[in-house]
Amino acid sequence: MKKDLLMWDETLFRDPEVFEIDYVPEQFNHRETQMRELAFQIKPGFRGGRPLNSICRGLPGTGKTTSVRKLFAQVEEEESRLVPVYINCQIDNTKFAVFAQIYQKLAGRHPPASGTSFKQIFNAVAKHLLKEEKVLIVALDDANYLLYENEINKVLYPLLRSHESYPGTRIGVISIISDMNVDLSREVDPRVFSVFRPTEIYFPPYSADEVHHILSERVMTGLYPGALTDSMLDLVVEQTMKSGDLRVGLDLLKRATLNAEMAARRQVEEDDICQAYKISKYLHLTFTLRTLKKEEKDLVRVIAEMSQEIDEKEEMNAGGVYEEAKTHMKLGYTRYYEIIKKLDAMRLINLTYRRGRGRTRVISLRYEPGRILELLV
Template identity: 80%
Template sequence: MTKDLLMWDETLFRDPEVFEIDYVPEQFNHRETQMRELAFQIRPGARGGRPLNTICRGLPGTGKTTSVRKLFAEIEAETKKLVPVYVNCEIDNTKFAVFAQIYRKLSGHLPPASGTSFKQVFDAIARILQKEEIVLLVTLDDANYLLYENEINRVLYALLRSHESYPGTRIGVIAIISDMNVDLSREVDPRVASVFRPTEIYFPPYSADEARHILTERVMSGLYPGVLSDAMLDLVVEQTMKSGDLRVGLDLLKRAALNAEKDARKKIEEDDICLAYQVSKYLHLSFTLRTLKDEEKVLLKTIADMSSEGKEMNAGEVYTHAKEVMKIGYTRFYEIVKKLDAMRLINLDYRQGRGRTRVITLRYEPQRVLDLLA
């Protein structure tokens, strides 16, 4: 029996990094068509022109970010004249924050946190682009978060019309959209639309065979031989397809292996996978909650607390409860409610009665939301 148990200094992981969400594999399969289209859009930038603007659109976990990161690595290895900048708009979702990340890429450090205006940062970026004759390619990952914050037009306008204030600057944009309810081309205002004119590249969900192939490659790279049987891999694929997000499968593999290690076993068993899935299936919820501002978290907690009572909630009732725990006016309250609805944390429905009643329902189990917020 002891030969099936791990020694204190042994591990099941050959390379734990393989299962991290932001890991970029050397072999990246099943997105060859999208990669070719992206490369075509970027090509003018490599020749000193302005890259064509692009929208990468698809559900979470369909390879959009990895495709862009893969191409960015190739660009950085080949040229210094086309500089790719990656901005995570879940985290950096204001105009200043986006341009601060661009400045950091070009200068090697962030601008001062206080006492620096947006114009000063933009001037510094433009000077570098003009002096070095650099073409800039900016990826706005999860650009839908800029839309939720009403920042998308301000960011795109500044980027795409920079040549009007700073002659010779050439900037292209890749916007990654994971919210399939968002049509960015229609959301931007006319002054932005006239210069944006993006090509849309669609990333479809992975099929079961494709998911299995990708997860198999990660298992071979990340775990030692014999740790995961074919039958257990089938179960992981089944759970991954149930969630519709490949990232859930990667997280599930990592957590299942950790569960087996905790019991000092050399093989992953069904209970390890089932236990891991109870956490991994909320991966999207967990990531989304991290991006909320403090007042947004307080309001969501209020909604979750009220949802625990099992009664229907209208917006007026929620606002009354929210005012008891936070200082907030109705206009700001309703802005947050609309954002939580757009982020698919709640449903905001309209019901006809005496006038038009707004009904709020939580999309997830209240206790799970409360646990993650805590």
């Protein structure tokens, strides 16, 4: 019996890093076409020309970020004039924050913490590129977050039109978009888009066979033999396809294996996977809530608490939510409505219009209010 139990100093993980969301695998399959297109877009930068601009579009968990990071890692290995800079716009979603990251990559240090204007940082970036004869390619991951913060034009304009103020600078942009409702040609200022003119590279959802292949490779690399049977892997694939997000599958493998370890078992069982899925299926919600500012989280909390208190047949209109929110936080109506539109764009709430006397805006949550309140703690 003891042989079937995992000892306190034993583990089922050969390499736990393999199951992290930001892990870039050595072998990256099923996105060869998109990688070739991206490589073609940035190719002019190797010769000192301006890289072509691109939009990587696809649902969350379809390989967009990994493709770009894999390509940038390859660029870093080459002795070339091209300097790749990856920006996570969920974290850095202002003009100053984006250019501070670019400055750090070029200068090897953060800009001064205080007393430094955007113009000074931009000037330092441009001068560095000219002096070192470098070409910049900037990836704006989850660029839709710049839209939610009304920063997209403020970021793209200086990047794409830098050659007007600093002749000789060469900068290309890759925008990664996970919100399929976003159309940058409509959202971006015409003066910006006329220079942007991006090539769109589409990342379709992975098929069940592709998900199976990807997850089986991670299992082979990350777990010891026998830790996960073929039938249990099939169950993980089935649950992953329900969510349509490969990241859910990776998180599910990690949590299910941890559950088996906690029970001191040498093999992952069905119950481990089912229990893990209860958490993993909310991966998108967890990540999204983390990116919100304090006042945005406070408003989500108010909406969730109101949702718990009302009857299922009742509606929450935007005016009523605002009146309730004012009793908990300092919030003007203009800022309130900006946040509501952002939460709708981020798919945390539904903002719909009901026709009656005028057009009443109705708010409803996309997730169970109890789960949201748990994650906000």
